[in-house]
Amino acid sequence: MRLSSNIICGLVFLSLIGCARSVDEPKVILIIGDGMDDQQISIARNYLAGSSGRLVMDAMQYRGAIRAQSVSEANPEEHLYVTGSAPAAAAIATGIITSGVRISTFPQTDKDAVTIMELANDAGIGTGIVTTASVTDATPASFMAHVSHRACQGPENMVRNNERNPRGSYECIGDYKRNGGKGSIAEQIAAGEMDIVLGGGRRYFDQVAEGESENQVLQLARDNGFEVITSRSELQAIPHDTSILGLFVPDLMPPMLRGNGATIADAGLPEPYACEDNPEFADVPRVLEMTKAAVSHLESRGSFMLVIENEATDEHAHLRQPCGHIGGVAQIEETLKFVLQYAESHPELLVIVTADHGHAAQIISAQRANSSPGHVARLITADGSIMGVNYATTRSNMRAAHSGVQVPILASGPGVEQWPVFMQQTEIFHIARKHLGLNDPL
Ligand SMILES: [Zn+2]
Numbered sequence: 001m002r003l004s005s006n007i008i009c010g011l012v013f014l015s016l017i018g019c020a021r022s023v024d025e026p027k028v029i030l031i032i033g034d035g036m037d038d039q040q041i042s043i044a045r046n047y048l049a050g051s052s053g054r055l056v057m058d059a060m061q062y063r064g065a066i067r068a069q070s071v072s073e074a075n076p077e078e079h080l081y082v083t084g085s086a087p088a089a090a091a092i093a094t095g096i097i098t099s100g101v102r103i104s105t106f107p108q109t110d111k112d113a114v115t116i117m118e119l120a121n122d123a124g125i126g127t128g129i130v131t132t133a134s135v136t137d138a139t140p141a142s143f144m145a146h147v148s149h150r151a152c153q154g155p156e157n158m159v160r161n162n163e164r165n166p167r168g169s170y171e172c173i174g175d176y177k178r179n180g181g182k183g184s185i186a187e188q189i190a191a192g193e194m195d196i197v198l199g200g201g202r203r204y205f206d207q208v209a210e211g212e213s214e215n216q217v218l219q220l221a222r223d224n225g226f227e228v229i230t231s232r233s234e235l236q237a238i239p240h241d242t243s244i245l246g247l248f249v250p251d252l253m254p255p256m257l258r259g260n261g262a263t264i265a266d267a268g269l270p271e272p273y274a275c276e277d278n279p280e281f282a283d284v285p286r287v288l289e290m291t292k293a294a295v296s297h298l299e300s301r302g303s304f305m306l307v308i309e310n311e312a313t314d315e316h317a318h319l320r321q322p323c324g325h326i327g328g329v330a331q332i333e334e335t336l337k338f339v340l341q342y343a344e345s346h347p348e349l350l351v352i353v354t355a356d357h358g359h360a361a362q363i364i365s366a367q368r369a370n371s372s373p374g375h376v377a378r379l380i381t382a383d384g385s386i387m388g389v390n391y392a393t394t395r396s397n398m399r400a401a402h403s404g405v406q407v408p409i410l411a412s413g414p415g416v417e418q419w420p421v422f423m424q425q426t427e428i429f430h431i432a433r434k435h436l437g438l439n440d441p442l
Helices: 005-013 036-050 085-093 116-122 136-146 185-191 219-224 281-283 287-299 311-320 323-343 426-435
Strands: 027-033 062-067 128-132 196-200 226-229 243-247 304-310 347-356 360-366 377-378 386-391 407-412 423-424
Touching: 005 136, 027 085, 027 323, 027 426, 036 323, 036 360, 036 386, 036 407, 085 116, 085 136, 085 426, 116 128, 116 304, 116 426, 128 136, 136 185, 136 196, 136 304, 185 219, 196 287, 219 226, 219 360, 243 287, 287 304, 287 323, 304 323, 311 323, 323 347, 323 377, 347 426, 423 426
Parallel strands: 027 304, 027 347, 062 423, 128 196, 128 304, 196 243, 226 243
Antiparallel strands: 062 407, 347 407, 360 386, 377 386
8 A cells, every 4th residue: 555645744754844734735626527618607607596696616716718629630730629528638637639539649659648647646646536427438538548549448349340339430459458558448447546436337347358258347446456336325435445446327427407408499489497306316426425435535645636527518518408517517516615615624725627628508598599590498597587508519410519619717726826817728737737746747
């Protein structure tokens, strides 16, 4: 077991200068709302708090804007102005700019880019991931693995000619362990050094690992020292002296709120409605619960890097379900409230809230929503007014697509008053790295 910096601090310095926790144990909590651009935040603020209300994130010390970045695989000199979760997460996790579907690998060369979690693990700093997506999905995966395609989530998902992967064409031949690679994303997480990983995606860990006759990826994780938990109740009492892998659902978690989807408005103005609690959500842990468990687990390590992702802000914008992505922001809000309270007694904690890319949802006139060429919904907000929400980035037979708007970055903690108000996405990597005292691998 690795010594925490707290213990090291006590052994080395106690007799000389004492231990100033606030200086010696820097911590970072990075919260990513997947696709949570300013439109989504505005929609959620109007819906949850009304026209005069404020969100928890509105009280943070710093607010700036981030340019999300990605490049073409065919020509890495060519910048793309609309990005996806995989290159955006690679920018944040590794400080490199890569192409569309890569998981923390360089475009064309397929070389691995060192992640902040790897730097932290090498330095004896605690590492954690909390997500409502599969832990193997693009955003969390980019902090924990390196593969050439984001779809290579489990050992049975490495090539396109697999009946389990009917969509898209891809292959991760070079990532097979037999070819000198590190295996699928799930196998890399199982073999990795994370202290705590909580989310969905159990089905990728139930697959037989490459080179094994029957051992599932889950067994590799156990052999590597992970305690595996699968239920919300187990989360309440996790041991702190071992690594934790919590896989609570087979894929991604259900959304907190549900309601009608947006519809083509050519038949007139759609009926306004309010969101309702999603009964399927009752059995899964909230982001708040997973975050509390992760923080208490990582606290014993002194310094830590914890990344928290909410996926509903992306998935339910693709599905044109406003209640789904509003519920995603609501989960971030209640989690952030806890994190900011924790920060009050931990001034060494840097809290960052950001999004990885822009999305499709837009606020439009509720009275003229029927003139939109896209899909529209009308929601009854907290103050009883009606808000129009529109999705018009794609044709109706396709999922709604991302957009290229700048995304917000909000922060509280040491040094944020010095930050510029506009940054490239890769700068988040360097901000977190420097706060934790980690060297630049680039
Ligand atoms: Zn997306």
